[in-house]
Amino acid sequence: MKNMFVVLAAVLMMATPATAAEHAHGGGEDLMHLHDTPVIPDKQTEYKDKLQYGFRDKKAELTRKNGYFLDQAGNKVRLSDYRGKLVLMDFIYSDCKHGICQYLNKKMNFVAGKHKDRLGKDLVLVSLSFDDRDTPATLAAFAANWEKDPAKWAYLSGLPGDIVETCREYGIAVRWIEEEGFFEHTVRTVLIGRDGKVVKTYRGRDYKMQEAVDDIANLLAGKPPTPRQ
Secondary structure, X not given: OHHHHHHHHHHHHOXXXXXXXXXOOOOOOOEOOOOOXXXXXXXXXXXXXXXOEEOOOOOOOOOOOOOXXXXXXXXXXXXXXXXXXXXXXXXXXXXXXXXXXXXXXXXXXXXXXHOOXXXXXOEEEEEEEOOOOOOHXXXXXXXXXXXXXXXXXXXXXXXXXXXXXXHHHOOOOEXXXXXXXXXXXXXXXXXXXXXXXXXXXXXXXXXXXXXXXXXXXXXXXXXXXXXXX
């Protein structure tokens, strides 16, 4: 019982405004590796300022920024470069041992396949790494089984300061668990409109791929996304 309360306390520190069902293990976790403990949504409007960020390098300079990321080909990329296109973005890292990042990318790949004629033209996939050790080379290896053209699917790495700034913007919490050798992190995929604003958020690993496919089809046709069920 004591251990359960300890876990619950840790979860509450990283809670984001989502329903408890979105956090339930196996049912589409929003925070990985927190077992079956339900999460009470954080009702504070400034919740993003309370998100935790813990990197492998304990001395990571969170304020140090380049203002850009590097894709798997080593090109400098700013998210603003994608303005005018739809962006489907998830948050991953190459040394993902629990498989959730690979699973998320399988879902991204499915969505891309349904819109392959628009990929790189009107639609771009982005997988942003929150691991301070990731490099273009490690992400290129991670991306080997997927679309390799960074103009269609960009895998981005960067300095901790840039990672934190972007993760905070999209409500992503990150914490390196040294004793376990993995990242505890928010599982979330976002759909960004041509104007750079979030159109829809898909929480957890088990979001409906067809919903994302339909949302993109609607936006490409100048229609609003499908209502959330």
